[in-house]
Amino acid sequence: xxxxxxxxxxxxxxxxxxxxxxxxxxxLMSRVRTTRSTDLFLEGLSASVIAAxxxxxxxxxxxxxxxxxxxxxxxxxxxxxxxWAMLAGMACAALISRLL
Amino acid sequence: MRLTLHGILLGMRRxxxxxxxxxxxGTAFGIAAIEAGLDPVxxxxxxxxxxxxxxxxxxxxxxxxxxxxxxxxxxxxALSSRHIVMSAALSTWVNRLPKSKRFLVLxxxxxxxxxxxxxxxxxxxxxxxxxxxGGVMLWVTWVASTAVGAFGGNILGDTDAxxxxxxxxxxxxxxxxxxxxxxxxxxxxxxVAMGIAVLTLPVLPTGWNIILAALAGGAVSxxxxxx
Numbered sequence: 001x002x003x004x005x006x007x008x009x010x011x012x013x014x015x016x017x018x019x020x021x022x023x024x025x026x027x028l029m030s031r032v033r034t035t036r037s038t039d040l041f042l043e044g045l046s047a048s049v050i051a052a053x054x055x056x057x058x059x060x061x062x063x064x065x066x067x068x069x070x071x072x073x074x075x076x077x078x079x080x081x082x083x084w085a086m087l088a089g090m091a092c093a094a095l096i097s098r099l100l
Numbered sequence: 101m102r103l104t105l106h107g108i109l110l111g112m113r114r115x116x117x118x119x120x121x122x123x124x125x126g127t128a129f130g131i132a133a134i135e136a137g138l139d140p141v142x143x144x145x146x147x148x149x150x151x152x153x154x155x156x157x158x159x160x161x162x163x164x165x166x167x168x169x170x171x172x173x174x175x176x177x178a179l180s181s182r183h184i185v186m187s188a189a190l191s192t193w194v195n196r197l198p199k200s201k202r203f204l205v206l207x208x209x210x211x212x213x214x215x216x217x218x219x220x221x222x223x224x225x226x227x228x229x230x231x232x233x234g235g236v237m238l239w240v241t242w243v244a245s246t247a248v249g250a251f252g253g254n255i256l257g258d259t260d261a262x263x264x265x266x267x268x269x270x271x272x273x274x275x276x277x278x279x280x281x282x283x284x285x286x287x288x289x290x291x292v293a294m295g296i297a298v299l300t301l302p303v304l305p306t307g308w309n310i311i312l313a314a315l316a317g318g319a320v321s322x323x324x325x326x327x
Contacts, residue, residue, distance in 0.1 A: 001137050001138075001139065002137065002138065002142065002163060002164070002165060002167070003165075004142075006165065006167055007138070007142050007145075007163075009167075009169065010162075010163060010167050010169065010172060011142075011145060011146055011149050011150065012149070013169055013172055013173050013176075014146070014149065014150045014155070014156075014159055014172065014173075014176045015149035015150050016173075017155075017173050017176035017177045017180070018150050018151065018152050018155060018176055018180050018183075019207060020177070021177060021180045021181055021182075021183040021184050021187070022180075022183045022187055022206045022207060022209045023187060023202075023203055023206045023207075024183075024184045024187060024188075025183070025184045025185060025186065025187030025188030025189070025190070025191060026187045026188065026190060026191040026194045026195055026202065026206060028184075028188060028191075029188050029191030029192075029195065030191065030195045034192070037322045037326060038322075039192070040321050040322040040325050040326075041318040041319065041321060041322040042188060042189045042191070042192065042318065043189075043222075043283075043286070043318075043321055044286065044289035044317045044318040044319070044320060044321020044322065045185055045188065045189050045314050045315065045317060045318030045321070046185075046186065046189035046190075046214075046218055047276060047279050047280065047283075047286045047289065047290050047293075047317065048289055048290055048292075048293035048313060048314040048316070048317025048318060048321075049182055049185045049186060049189070049293075049310065049313075049314035049317075050211065050214075050215055050272050050275060050276050051276045051290040051293050051294050051297075051313075051317065052293045052294060052296070052297035052309070052310045052313035052314050052317070053182070053211065053272060053297075053310055054269060054272050054273045054276060054294070055293070055294035055295075055297040055298050055313070056297045056298065056301055056309055056310055056313075057269050058269070058298075059297075059298045059301055060301070061269075064266070065266050065269060068266040068269075068270055069266070069269055069270055069273045071270075072270035072271075072273050072274045072277075073273050073274060073277045075274070076273075076274035076277045076278050076281075077277055077281060080278065080281075082216075082271060082274050082275060082278070083117055085270060085271070085273075085274030085277075086117065086118075086121070086267050086270050086271050086274065088270075089266055089267060089269075089270030089273075089274075090266060090267050090270065092266075093266040
């Protein structure tokens with residue numbers, strides 16, 4: 001069990017580190033002059049960070065998750081609704097669990 | 101840029117479905133924190149102040165006496181470093197707010213409200229309330245569900261049987277698919293980023309493969325469409 005004093009220091013350090021990452025990108029960009037290239041870079045960056053997160057999670061998960069993601073993407077492309085996509089993915093995963 | 105109450109409420113409403121799926125993660129963190137030796141109040145405070153799932157889970161390994169404070173700070177920095185990338189991507193809009201509001205909005209930045217608000221901002225929406233409100237919704241859910249796990253975790257059973265565990269990744273995948281569908285020039289950068297993330301996963305520390313992949317995706321995007 002951590003003493004409350006030690007815990008307080010630890011949690012403040014963690015909070016400061018997490019907050020620093022949240023403001024760092026915007027603070028950094030406020031010092032840079034933006035051009036068409038930086039805009040394109042940021043556009044690619046913003047889609048890529050989420051895509052990379054998905055790919056990284058998929059690489060560490062099972063076939064059930066991969067099929068659920070495929071169902072979600074298909075539902076998104078057809079319905080253009082994130083809600084339907086999430087429901088399709090969840091239904092697919094639940095179905096596979098039931099069948100196996 | 102504006103930050104209106106109307107936008108904040110819209111953001112909160114928009115992220116209610118996603119927040120429901122945060123509950124299993126928050127509860128799991130609460131349970132894991134108790135197992136790691138925190139008391140229920142400490143576990144809940146950690147979620148309230150840090151508000152980043154992966155980094156909090158990883159930090160549990162460091163929260164035993166004597167605490168290695170430097171390692172703790174580095175782990176949190178590394179595992180939440182993708183926020184730097186998202187924050188930079190939002191800079192175009194966020195930096196037009198006054199400084200105090202800017203930092204308030206960014207304090208709630210996480211994957212889900214970023215993914216939800218970005219397409220709107222790119223489409224010309226000038227209200228950052230959606231980003232902030234979404235973040236508040238996620239934060240409230242994260243803290244509350246941590247408390248549930250920490251104070252009453254042992255009476256809850258297995259939450260994975262209903263397919264909850266796949267919902268977050270489906271949400272992220274669908275968001276990217278929607279972005280690529282409306283901006284096809286993003287397809288190549290996104291595929292490059294996904295490839296790099298997977299290829300470098302075994303060799304880079306957790307989280308860094310995502311940063312490298314995102315930077316590569318950005319570079320490809322800038323390079324492909326340069327005049």
